[in-house]
Amino acid sequence: MRGRAASHEETIITVIRKTVTAVGCTAVLLTAAAACGTVQNLTAGQKVDQAVSRLGEQKSLAFQLDLDADAAAIDAVAGEDGSEEPLPPEFAKFVSGLQVDVSVKSRKELADSGEKDLVGTSVKIAGADGVLVEYRIVGDFMYYRSDMKAIGEAMGFPVPTADDFSSDQKEFRKILEGEWVKVDTKELERARKSAGGAPKGDDEEIDAKTQKKVLDAVRGVIGHEVRFRTKGGSGGVEHVIATGNVRDLLTGVFDKLRPLQKDLPAGAELPAAEELEEAPNKKAAVDFTLKDGDLRQIRFDLSVLVDGPVKAKLPLVLKFSEAGDVGAPSGATEFPVGKIPGDSPLGAFMGGGL
Structure with a gap:
């Protein structure tokens, strides 16, 4: 299973997970600054704050993340980042077609939901020609599938096939064939404890007290450095910049x-202080789209993160809607916990395997 294809898939997963986290943190921090600015800023910021609160009042939520840019725009911006080697053409095309869909359903309002309240969670990464990677957590199982062949073709290199594995490695064969496999999450936690490892999440989550400290620490900075303004629209649509x-x-x-x-x-x-000196010394804007008071979209141009002039824009778009299907897929083959390689893409989705 390990090879160039698996390595690149894991890299894509990691990049996307970090991007999703960064966008989410940006939204939280900017809304936290709503009560820190002038009267004009307070009004605009409050609209975003209220819209985010309304998302938390829902029991079903989905968001979609993608780049609103073609391969040519990605190439143009990548050429301005100081890299000596240009991006492979197939990679720019691959990235331009990527789309991430995350859905979650709960028995309670999401703002008050704990892990035990969640009915189902789904993360799907798709390319121009279909689903590349998808996983769901439903009940006591995590379900996973990936299209290794499509990833290999998009990235321009060969991948292993089911024929490369013996019949007693049917779980790996199922993954390479693009079929669903499932892992018992309770068995996974027991295996972690037996191996002397911490349960998943123990070293990854920030407790409520620390979250408050973090938000309090940055509240004044963002309130001083960020300005909010409204931009009118039509049909109940309004933008907060x-x-x-x-x-x-x-x-x-x-x-x-x-x-x-x-x-x-x-x-x-x-990051060290000297590293931050390399950050672009220019303004960036985040566009929050509201529809009748509901948050529908967040838009941010990634090209501003490239220091110096750029020839194109790379809008990163985060759209919100109601969650679709997050049920357990039928016919999934159970993957024994002991066979999961910690450095595999499947292990990466679970935080590194055992």
């Missing part, structure tokens, strides 16, 4: 977070 200098904002936020380093999860290393 949050604008700030990238370098000033990052420097101020991380300076406030450094005293809290010991309270952050292991591995959450903060």
Whole structure:
């Protein structure tokens, strides 16, 4: 299973997970600043804050993440980042067609939901020609499938086939054939404990007390560095634009977070001050689209993160809607916990396997 295809799939998964996290944190931090600005900023910021609160009042939520840019735009921006080697043409085309869909359903309002309240969760990564990777958590099982052949073709290299594995490795054959496999999450936790590892999430989550410290620490910085304004629309649509200098904002936020380093999860290393000096010294804007008071979309141009002039835009778009199907897929083959390689794509989705 390990090879160039698996390695690239894991890289794609990691990049997307970090991107989703970054966009989510940006939204949270900007809305946290709503009560810190002028009267004009307060009004605009409150609209976003109220819209985010309404998302938390729902029991079913989905968001879709993708780049609103073609391969030519990606190539143009990539050429301005100082890299000596250009992106492979097939990679730019591959990235331009990527789309991430996340859905979650709960018995309670999402803002009050714990892990035991969730009915189902789904993450799907698709390319121009269909689903590449998908996993769902329903009940006591995590379900997983991937289209290794499509990933290999998109990236321009061969991948293993089911024929490369013996009949007693049917679980791996199922993955390579694009079929569903499932893992018993309770068995996984027992295996972690037996191996002397911490249960998943123990070293990844920030407790409520630390979350408050983090938000309190950055509230003043964002309130000072970010300005909110409204931009009218039609048919109940309104835009709230949050604008700030990238370098000033990052420097101020991380300076406030450094005293809290010991309270952050292991591995959450903060960038050094000299690293932040390399951040683009220019303004960036986040566009929040509201429809009748509901948050429908967040839009951010990634090209502003490239230092210097750029020839194209790379809008990253996050859309919100009601969740679709998050039920357990039928016919999934159970994957024994002991056979899951910790450095495989399947292990990566579970936080590194055992």
